[in-house]
Amino acid sequence: MLRLSTHFRGPAFPLTCRALSAMASSLLAEQPTFAWLKDLGLGVENNGVYNGKWGGRGEVSLEMGKIAVEGLGEVQEYIDICDYAVGLSRMFGGPMLPSERAGHALVEMWNPLGLVGIITAFNFPVAVSGWNTAIALVCGNCCLWKGAPTTPLTSVAVTRILSEVFQSNKLPGAICSLTCGGADIGAAMARDERLDLLSFTGSTAVGKQVAVTVKERFGEESLVIIYYGNNAIIAMDDADLDMLVPSVLFAAVGTAGQRCTSTRRLMLHESIHDTVVERLVKAYKQVRIGDPLEPNTLCGPLHTKQATETYKTAVEQAQQQGGKIAYGGKVIDRPGNYVEPTIITEMQHNAPMVLTETFVPILYVLKFKNFEEAISWNNEAKQGLSSSLFTKDLGRIFKWLGPKGSDCGIVNVNIPTSGAEIGGAFGGEKHTGGGRESGSDAWKQYMHRSTCTINYTKELPLAQGIKFE
Structure with missing residues (x-):
């Protein structure tokens, strides 16, 4: 919840130092000079802005504009993917493969990537973050989510629920963090090497820029990207x-x-x-x-x-x-x-x-x-x-x-x-990007794979029958 103070920068007004001094003890929203703030829908207290306590709420229909039944369906989809992810957490893993060498075993291990960045679009401000967050978390990752700049209250509301779940299970809320902002924040996430994976859902034009930036520092395997479709x-x-x-x-x-x-x-x-x-x-x-x-x-x-x-x-x-x-x-x-x-x-x-x-x-x-x-x-x-x-x-x-x-x-x-x-895995081909989110084996994109060869004998045979003596 944000209280508008004199630090708020609005249109330029020819205010004297004496006038500013007199106003310093009150809130801008209470002053006649700044009556234009009401035209922006701002008052003394503004729900939805985070200041250390969760005071606001987000409603999909109010921010995005979709009908209520679709907004509820989107929330249900987040619930469903959480149920799916819980079951998946006890199922995924790599196979044990036969070795050509006696006394050896090949094991495929899957381990967390680390920090997963998630950038979502305005049209599904709840569900798409859930597709990524739920799967990334059960794979052992932490998440940094940037929702659309036009649906920030929904992003805040979702993160509030997540933080309460984490706190009730004695886990730090930072496991799944939120940042709000526009293209500058998205560009910074694309450049930041601390993000081991970046999942982007949005327009082709923006996605191409994100893809180029990420591939320059990581490579294609570190990007889950889904554009729109005709x-x-x-x-x-x-x-x-x-x-x-x-x-x-x-x-x-x-x-x-x-x-x-x-x-x-x-x-x-x-x-x-x-x-x-x-x-x-x-x-x-x-x-x-x-x-x-x-x-x-x-x-x-x-x-x-x-x-x-x-x-x-x-x-x-x-x-x-x-x-x-x-x-x-x-x-x-x-x-x-x-x-x-x-x-x-x-x-x-x-x-x-x-x-x-x-x-x-x-x-x-x-x-x-x-x-x-x-x-x-x-x-x-x-x-x-x-x-x-x-x-x-x-x-x-x-x-x-x-x-x-x-x-x-x-x-x-x-x-x-x-x-x-x-x-099922959600995603497309060609200019849609080629990435996959949600179900099936999309979880593999949120982990890295290691092929492990274990020798449980006292012999040291080399692969392909090579002799090096």
Whole structure:
């Protein structure tokens, strides 16, 4: 909790020394000269700022803007990954391998890295930190987390809970530390050699800078990096439309299109194209847009005013490139960063805007002739995070999952591109970064591996039968 004192630097005012002396005994927020502080939402006491005691609270929906049920789901995901990590702590380890030399054994040992740096984005201010923190901790590491600069209260709230858990178990709270700040803090973390691993989740542009810095001092193995994705759903002529339409609605409109796994491209077989578009438009018309804390809201605001401008520019450019707005396309005239979830048809599959990942609720609908064409369109995006195929044909399903199918890190069948479970490794390929977080064997990135050869005899045979006498 922060109390605003005369040390607070606001706009320049022609204050005399006498005036400053008179004000020194009071708080700035109480003085008429600094009434502008109220316009910033600042008062005498400001919850959420850490001064040695945890006085604030963070709410995902208030800071990020996602609807309450998604915010609760994100918190549940953190709980789930903690449960998963506890079980994992008794399972991971290396194998004992046979040796070519008699009386020898090969053992693969996994040991903690040390200090893991975690940089997360605004769109999942709770869950993504949990993916990293829970796994890193059970692997024996300490963590330093930098959340997004636009969701600091959520970061503080999560760290408060962690500190209480550590204290109740007689462990130092510094095991999992928090730093708040912007790009300068992230750059410092990337440069700091005391961080044995840096996990970054965010935009491609920033991630590339982080990757270059980390690789210069460590190498690729010391970086877990996940960028966003230009994700696609392919619907074949035999797709179950009763499953397809709500799946697309959730994946394209959920979180106002601000998930890294949000569906941005919908590829429809020409035989079902018009029917699906008609049903989607009807579904979009029923989406309730508004206050994310209201229980009936399905789509909240975009996170920032900049995102709203990105939305407007994308709609304009898509139309210039031949796109036709089937639904939406407008900024909503109300306080906040509200926009209409948008469906755009008649675009070419390789149009610049179709191949540009835009972090807003815009869905480009494409019409294809055959399965091979759809796969090639899916794979032509520079990013390779998530993808999904809707079909009942087993032959198509297994081709989709195989080497001639999707080139993404997440390859789904008959479900949306978003909504990944914590038990699987989360990450992508190509410009998405190639790192993995959460489940499966992603834990290996938080430890270092040693191959140990143990000689339990009195002989000293050399490998490959070499004689050195």
